[in-house]
Amino acid sequence: GESVGLHLPTLSVQEGDNSIINCAYSNSASDYFIWYKQESGKGPQFIIDIRSNMDKRQGQRVTVLLNKTVKHLSLQIAATQPGDSAVYFCAETSGSARQLTFGSGTQLTVLP
Amino acid sequence: EAGVVQSPRYKIIEKKQPVAFWCNPISGHNTLYWYRQNLGQGPELLIRYENEEAVDDSQLPKDRFSAERLKGVDSTLKIQPAELGDSAVYLCASSEAGAKYFGPGTRLLVL
Numbered sequence: 001g002e003s004v005g006l007h008l009p010t011l012s013v014q015e016g017d018n019s020i021i022n023c024a025y026s027n028s029a030s031d032y033f034i035w036y037k038q039e040s041g042k043g044p045q046f047i048i049d050i051r052s053n054m055d056k057r058q059g060q061r062v063t064v065l066l067n068k069t070v071k072h073l074s075l076q077i078a079a080t081q082p083g084d085s086a087v088y089f090c091a092e093t094s095g096s097a098r099q100l101t102f103g104s105g106t107q108l109t110v111l112p
Numbered sequence: 113e114a115g116v117v118q119s120p121r122y123k124i125i126e127k128k129q130p131v132a133f134w135c136n137p138i139s140g141h142n143t144l145y146w147y148r149q150n151l152g153q154g155p156e157l158l159i160r161y162e163n164e165e166a167v168d169d170s171q172l173p174k175d176r177f178s179a180e181r182l183k184g185v186d187s188t189l190k191i192q193p194a195e196l197g198d199s200a201v202y203l204c205a206s207s208e209a210g211a212k213y214f215g216p217g218t219r220l221l222v223l
Contacts, residue, residue, distance in 0.1 A: 034211055043116070043203050043214035044155065089154050099168060100145075100212060102154025 012109045019077040021106050023090035026071060030092040034100070035064060035075045039086045047075070047088075077108075085110045114138070116215030118204050124221045130192035133218045137185065137206030144181060145212060146172075146189050147203040155203050155214075161187060194222045 013019045025033075031052040036044035050057045050064045050073075057064050063076040073090050087105040117136040125131050137144050142163050147155035158177065160168040163184040172179065176195070181187040191198055201217040 032210070036214075041216075041219075043118075043205075043217045046211045046213060049211050091154070099157055099160070100155075102156070104153055 009104070010107045010109070012111055013080050014111050015082060016079055019075075019080045019084070019108060021075045021077075021088050021090075021108065023073040023075075023103055024071060025073065025090070025092050025103075027092065027094060027101070028071065029094040030071075032093050033064070033066060033073050034091045035062075035073075036089045036091060036102075037084075037086045038089065038105070044089060080108075080110050082110045082112070084108060116204055116206055116213055118202075118215035118218055120218055121216060122219045122221075124223065125194055126223050127196055128193040130190065131194050131220060132191075133189045133202050133204075133220075135187045135189070135204030135215060137187075137204070138208075138213055141206035141208045141213075142184070143207045143212075144187050145205040145207075146179060146187070147205060147214075149201045149203055149217070151200075158189070191220075194220075196222050198222050 034049040035047040037047050038044045048059045048062050048064050050066050055066050061078045065074045077084055087107050089102050089105045091100045091102045093100050119134050123131055144161040146158040148158055149155040157171050159166055159172045159179050161181045164181050177191055179189045199222045201219050203214050203217045205212040205214045
């Protein structure tokens, strides 16, 4: 079946460095993608989204890149801070389905 | 602006007991979702409401799970009877168009 997966389960970066979290998806009909951040004991928090008619979108310290050719999504966090430590999920949905499919998550740890 | 509100935050029950979770979505959001999240995994959809209508409940285990959203605002999710495997975080989310916003979840432990 269709799935959304993450390349790496864990990622450790030094404070101040840039972080890149990758995600692969397999549903070619996916047209809307979201990155969520989930801290321990909390629900997923919306970070940034992107539609399939775009290949890049920037927010505050975050950038999402979409490569539809290889069905790959990435989240870049600039100047990573201790508060960025969390599990990051990519999620996708398609058209009118409105059902959000999540990957299994990447644990980002920011080292002092 | 208040986010999605859920209660209780934590619940511990013995197996075979009933349990209910409550969700108040973001004001004005017509679409409401219940998700279940197991440890170390992403959330999985249980049911989606458009206003008071359940439009996608294909993943809801209907033998023991039920949900309602009578007035198209608040929603409750019930499990009766609970089983050990139901231990998880139950997340409520709402959306108007596009991104879904999640509540803090209810962490359920079935003993």
